[in-house]
Amino acid sequence: MAQDSRGLKPEPAVRVRGLTRRYGERxxxxxxxxxxxxxEFVALLGRSGSGKSTFLRALAGLDHGVPGSGxxxxxxxxxxxxxxxxxxPWKKVADNVSLGLKGDIVRERxxxxxxxxxxxxxxxxxxxxxxxxxxxxxxLARSLVREPxxxxxxxxxxxxxxxxxxxxxxxxxxxxxxxxxxxxxxxHDVDEAIHLAQRVLVLEQGRFIVDLTIDxxxxxxxxxxxxxxxxxxxxxxxxVTEKELRRVA
Amino acid sequence: xxxxxxxxxxxxxxxxxxxxxxxxxxxxSAALAEAGETSRRRKRKLGPxxxxxxxxxxxxxxxxxxxxxxxxTGFIDDRILSAPWTxxxxxxxxxxxxxxxxxxxxxxxxxxxxxxxGIVAGASLGVIAGLSRIGExxxxxxxxxxxxxxxxxxxxxxxxxxxxxxxxxxxxxxLITFAPIYIQTHDGLRSTDARFIELAETLDLxxxxxxxxxxxxxxxxxxxxxxxxxxxxxWLALVVVEQVNATSGLGYMINLARTYGQTExxxxxxxxxxxxxxxxxxLVRLITRKALPWxxxxxx
Ligand SMILES: Nc1ncnc2c1ncn2[C@@H]1O[C@H](COP(=O)(O)OP(=O)(O)OP(=O)(O)O)[C@@H](O)[C@H]1O
Ligand SMILES: [Mg+2]
Numbered sequence: 001m002a003q004d005s006r007g008l009k010p011e012p013a014v015r016v017r018g019l020t021r022r023y024g025e026r027x028x029x030x031x032x033x034x035x036x037x038x039x040e041f042v043a044l045l046g047r048s049g050s051g052k053s054t055f056l057r058a059l060a061g062l063d064h065g066v067p068g069s070g071x072x073x074x075x076x077x078x079x080x081x082x083x084x085x086x087x088x089p090w091k092k093v094a095d096n097v098s099l100g101l102k103g104d105i106v107r108e109r110x111x112x113x114x115x116x117x118x119x120x121x122x123x124x125x126x127x128x129x130x131x132x133x134x135x136x137x138x139x140l141a142r143s144l145v146r147e148p149x150x151x152x153x154x155x156x157x158x159x160x161x162x163x164x165x166x167x168x169x170x171x172x173x174x175x176x177x178x179x180x181x182x183x184x185x186x187x188h189d190v191d192e193a194i195h196l197a198q199r200v201l202v203l204e205q206g207r208f209i210v211d212l213t214i215d216x217x218x219x220x221x222x223x224x225x226x227x228x229x230x231x232x233x234x235x236x237x238x239x240v241t242e243k244e245l246r247r248v249a
Numbered sequence: 250x251x252x253x254x255x256x257x258x259x260x261x262x263x264x265x266x267x268x269x270x271x272x273x274x275x276x277x278s279a280a281l282a283e284a285g286e287t288s289r290r291r292k293r294k295l296g297p298x299x300x301x302x303x304x305x306x307x308x309x310x311x312x313x314x315x316x317x318x319x320x321x322t323g324f325i326d327d328r329i330l331s332a333p334w335t336x337x338x339x340x341x342x343x344x345x346x347x348x349x350x351x352x353x354x355x356x357x358x359x360x361x362x363x364x365x366x367g368i369v370a371g372a373s374l375g376v377i378a379g380l381s382r383i384g385e386x387x388x389x390x391x392x393x394x395x396x397x398x399x400x401x402x403x404x405x406x407x408x409x410x411x412x413x414x415x416x417x418x419x420x421x422x423x424l425i426t427f428a429p430i431y432i433q434t435h436d437g438l439r440s441t442d443a444r445f446i447e448l449a450e451t452l453d454l455x456x457x458x459x460x461x462x463x464x465x466x467x468x469x470x471x472x473x474x475x476x477x478x479x480x481x482x483x484w485l486a487l488v489v490v491e492q493v494n495a496t497s498g499l500g501y502m503i504n505l506a507r508t509y510g511q512t513e514x515x516x517x518x519x520x521x522x523x524x525x526x527x528x529x530x531x532l533v534r535l536i537t538r539k540a541l542p543w544x545x546x547x548x549x
Contacts, residue, residue: 060451061450062447062450062451078451079451080451082444082447082448084444086444086445086447086448088445088448088462088463088466089543090466090467090469090541090543091462091466099452099454099458099462100449100452100453100454100458100462126542126543127543128543142452146452
């Protein structure tokens with residue numbers, strides 16, 4: 001495990017070279033290169049329709065039949081969390097979490113994972129009896145119980161209210177610190193990206209136009225200043241004008 | 250109409266003095282009045298109104314009353330429609346000499362086996378067509394053609410092939426009942442939510458696991474819906490085969506009664522049909538509820 005993801009990177013967890021994906025005439029991904037280190041937390045920003053999900057689905061191996069070229073190496077153990085929790089409604093929460101697990105202590109592992117997201121009490125509930133935030137926590141438990149080397153998240157908190165989202169973000173950070181997967185988080189929330197990730201990418205016109213390492217100083221005042229700077233830079237690269245920014249600031 | 254009015258308008262009348270403007274807040278006195286009635290569940294403002302226990306019986310009971318009144322006053326001619334009590338006493342006689350039970354049992358057994366083979370054929374063909382493309386090409390076409398032919402039109406041919414014995418009757422019922430079960434099962438298997446297919450892929454499920462945990466549970470509601478249709482059709486089919494040619498069964502009783510002009514027996518048999526249809530439908534709904542526990546919470 002790479003404790004220091006900003007230092008020497010031995011073998012990256014993910015290596016993408018010249019990845020191209022097309023829908024009809026439109027090139028969504030245009031020869032993209034990317035390395036993600038082991039245990040590294042990367043956030044992917046981009047306008048709506050810029051191809052973030054297309055990229056994530058390519059890494060997850062879910063884009064059968066989408067024409068394109070290039071190659072990528074990803075670990076075998078990949079977990080995906082979607083924007084919708086995607087729990088099977090006919091299985092109890094615990095059975096959703098343990099679905100497809102191999103080995104003999106499957107149930108114990110599922111319950112332990114539910115414990116990590118504080119859902120032990122709801123293990124025997126039907127998914128439809130959970131709130132949106134609880135469902136997404138169950139989905140998180142399902143993805144982490146597989147001990148993934150790569151965790152792909154496609155706007156996992158997009159449908160949650162601000163308060164729940166904040167708690168989910170903290171939970172995600174805790175869980176990632178404990179399990180150390182490489183993470184690719186697709187989001188369109190710039191603040192979320194800066195808060196959570198060690199590195200932020202911006203996808204635009206089929207390429208990563210920004211690849212920024214987040215290095216916030218620890219002193220609060222400087223930290224705030226640097227945060228504002230980074231935020232500004234990212235928003236600008238996303239096409240938000242200064243005038244628009246000043247209007248809402 | 251009263252149920253559709255807004256509650257604040259009703260409770261707030263006592264304190265009209267305060268001009269609350271267009272935004273009418275519930276006044277304090279109204280709030281207190283409501284707090285005093287907490288034991289009563291808060292009424293819905295919209296919707297068809299509260300549930301009355303056994304309310305579903307009101308309509309049929311009303312019909313029965315009208316029928317009795319009509320017969321008692323002589324408004325309904327006894328030769329057109331026998332009086333309810335005539336039907337009841339005839340029913341009692343038929344039960345005592347055992348004819349009703351005998352014919353009912355014969356019909357029930359026919360229906361049961363017809364439905365049984367209909368379920369077996371419908372479910373297995375549905376699974377074959379639903380799970381494999383080749384299976385669909387082989388099975389679906391002939392079934393669609395068969396569906397296009399009215400079941401009644403098949404009976405002469407079935408009679409020529411299989412005679413007029415029990416086998417032919419059961420086969421006819423099976424042929425009629427298997428269609429909806431086949432269609433719903435096939436459809437259920439084919440319309441598995443694409444999002445769940447994607448999920449199964451990311452969870453690395455094997456084919457067998459995918460079938461067992463995703464595809465089959467997803468198709469179960471469809472199958473059960475088909476079963477519900479199938480059960481209803483099995484009674485319909487029964488009427489068809491028993492009225493075409495039979496020497497026993499409810500349909501035979503009706504035919505005989507027609508010959509002798511006994512409307513009370515006809516009515517009695519119709520009532521038995523209704524009871525059979527309703528109770529079997531209720532049974533399937535019960536099975537559905539037991540088989541889909543995760544659905545129940547939606548209805549609650
Ligand atoms: N199955 C498809 N067929 C055709 N076009 C598609 C398909 N899926 C996506 N696209 C197109 O590809 C582009 C990129 O889509 P993608 O879903 O990757 O965007 P995104 O960056 O994830 O957007 P959002 O932030 O709104 O989720 C969009 O313009 C979309 O219309
Ligand atoms: Mg997307």
